[in-house]
Amino acid sequence: MQTPLYQYTLPGGAHWSFRMRRGTALRLTDVEGGANVGMLFYNPEEKLERYNAPDSLKGQHTFKLTRGNCLYSDMGRVFASIVEDSFGWHDTVCGNLHPQQVKEKYGEHRYQDHHNDWYLSGHTSFLTELAKYGLTERDLAANLNLFSKVATDDDGKMFFDPSAAKPGARVTLRFEMETLVVMHTCPHPLNPATEYPKKPVHVEMLKADPVTADDYCLNFRPENGRAFENNRLYYLDEAASFKPQATS
Amino acid sequence: MIKESTLKPEDAAFREVVPAGDYFLKVLKKGETVRILDLEGNQAADTLFFNADDSAERYSAMDTIREQGNVYLTAGTVLRSNRNNPMLEITADTCGRHDTLGGACATESNTVRYDLEKRCMHACRDSWMLAVNEHEEFGLGKRDITHNINFFMNVPVTADGGLTFEDGISAPGKYVELKALMNTTVLISNCPQLNNPCNGYNPTPIEVLIW
Numbered sequence: 001m002q003t004p005l006y007q008y009t010l011p012g013g014a015h016w017s018f019r020m021r022r023g024t025a026l027r028l029t030d031v032e033g034g035a036n037v038g039m040l041f042y043n044p045e046e047k048l049e050r051y052n053a054p055d056s057l058k059g060q061h062t063f064k065l066t067r068g069n070c071l072y073s074d075m076g077r078v079f080a081s082i083v084e085d086s087f088g089w090h091d092t093v094c095g096n097l098h099p100q101q102v103k104e105k106y107g108e109h110r111y112q113d114h115h116n117d118w119y120l121s122g123h124t125s126f127l128t129e130l131a132k133y134g135l136t137e138r139d140l141a142a143n144l145n146l147f148s149k150v151a152t153d154d155d156g157k158m159f160f161d162p163s164a165a166k167p168g169a170r171v172t173l174r175f176e177m178e179t180l181v182v183m184h185t186c187p188h189p190l191n192p193a194t195e196y197p198k199k200p201v202h203v204e205m206l207k208a209d210p211v212t213a214d215d216y217c218l219n220f221r222p223e224n225g226r227a228f229e230n231n232r233l234y235y236l237d238e239a240a241s242f243k244p245q246a247t248s
Numbered sequence: 249m250i251k252e253s254t255l256k257p258e259d260a261a262f263r264e265v266v267p268a269g270d271y272f273l274k275v276l277k278k279g280e281t282v283r284i285l286d287l288e289g290n291q292a293a294d295t296l297f298f299n300a301d302d303s304a305e306r307y308s309a310m311d312t313i314r315e316q317g318n319v320y321l322t323a324g325t326v327l328r329s330n331r332n333n334p335m336l337e338i339t340a341d342t343c344g345r346h347d348t349l350g351g352a353c354a355t356e357s358n359t360v361r362y363d364l365e366k367r368c369m370h371a372c373r374d375s376w377m378l379a380v381n382e383h384e385e386f387g388l389g390k391r392d393i394t395h396n397i398n399f400f401m402n403v404p405v406t407a408d409g410g411l412t413f414e415d416g417i418s419a420p421g422k423y424v425e426l427k428a429l430m431n432t433t434v435l436i437s438n439c440p441q442l443n444n445p446c447n448g449y450n451p452t453p454i455e456v457l458i459w
Contacts, residue, residue, distance in 0.1 A: 048390050048391060052351065052357075053351075053395065054309075054349060054350055054351020054352075054395055055351055055354075055357045055360070057349060057350070057351075057411050058349075058350045058351060058357075058361070058403075058411060058413070059357065059360050059361055061410060061411050061412065061413075062409060062410060062411050063349070063405045063406070063409045063410060063411045064409030072357075072360065074354065074356070074357075075356045076354070076356030076357050076358075076359050076360045077356075089409060093309070093310060093313060093314075093319070093349060094310060094313075094314045095308070095310030095311055095314055096310075098331070098332045100332075101332070136304065137304055137330060137331075138304050138391045138392055139391050140330065141394055141395065142309065142310050142394075142395050151407065151409065152318075152319055152405045152407070153407065154407070155318070155320075156318045156319040156320040156345075156405065157317060157318050158313070158314075158317050158318060158319060189314055190314065223360045223361055226359060226360045226363075226364055227360045229364060230356070230359060230360065230364075
């Protein structure tokens with residue numbers, strides 16, 4: 001197994017942000033089971049380019065995200081590809097709890113009384129990290145909620161599935177662009193747990209293998225091939241195009 | 249849920265037909281009701297809402313569907329903001345279901361969805377980009393142009409996590425009505441998309457009425 005370039009266990013209910021380089025991978029492990037990772041992507045060269053959940057979902061005709069799916073920017077490019085996933089169904093439409101909702105659901109846990117065991121909301125966490133890059137609530141787009149499964153019935157009613165949680169569940173994102181990653185480990189808004197779930201997530205940064213013509217994510221949907229071609233245009237890669245075909 | 253309106257078009261204080269490929273931008277005062285009317289049927293009206301007194305507060309698809317526990321919008325749905333405040337309520341709906349997962353078309357996403365050669369076909373986001381630059385007084389920019397509602401669009405989610413784009417369930421004369429719970433800026437792109445069934449491959453005008 002490859003030695004990570006860097007690794008860190010992010011405690012539950014915390015937030016972090018960092019830059020991922022094109023050609024590196026981010027492997028996340030739900031250490032205990034039941035974690036949630038809220039995540040957003042921005043292009044550090046033009047932060048107005050950001051992860052776009054609707055484009056990612058409609059482009060790949062999916063409501064859930066799993067291995068093979070690419071995470072698109074609003075400019076028709078791929079920030080990251082899901083190259084490994086032992087969890088199987090990640091949410092990207094439920095957003096975050098707001099601070100008032102955390103207080104109502106779990107009780108007030110201020111820093112004054114609990115120091116770093118305070119109860120943070122996903123919304124607060126994102127706002128805190130975004131400000132470090134000059135970004136505000138205007139820049140807060142629909143985020144990923146990794147390790148949280150939300151399904152629907154025929155009438156569109158949404159269900160959070162706690163049985164999907166698995167200790168050791170792992171998802172690996174391969175970055176196809178330079179990417180500012182903003183993340184938190186605060187509870188998913190539909191998690192029915194009555195105690196604030198503080199679930200750690202192990203984060204490993206790795207060097208990724210180069211993308212080849214037979215790459216699983218590249219070929220998972222014809223749309224992905226065209227989005228990779230847009231990445232090639234962005235970087236003006238000298239490498240040959242993967243020659244994506246139009247959908248008839 | 250199908251719910252007819254009791255409001256009469258002849259009593260409306262404002263009426264405007266919006267051709268496909270154009271945008272509509274107007275402030276709705278708290279308590280006013282806006283109707284979006286699908287004149288010829290199967291037309292997608294891609295819509296964003298902003299707090300007219302503070303444009304950093306805007307319609308949030310995530311907050312709206314999470315708080316109602318359902319991914320579809322219809323009569324009774326309260327549209328919520330990114331601060332989780334109620335912005336508008338859907339008070340009448342003769343279509344029965346509207347999408348807020350699929351987002352708007354953009355020239356960039358058209359290259360991904362359809363063909364790299366379709367880069368220069370008109371798209372909703374371009375209408376919005378022009379709207380914010382032609383109306384700087386609204387204080388809006390690209391970062392405010394985000395996850396919208398697709399009125400009259402049918403995007404069913406399947407139990408196994410698929411997302412499908414189906415023929416519109418709308419028809420000529422179908423409408424949706426919303427009551428503003430705060431002073432609200434309405435920004436509509438009447439969708440010019442030619443490549444999928446959301447407009448029946450034939451974009452047509454809508455009418456906006458306000459009482």
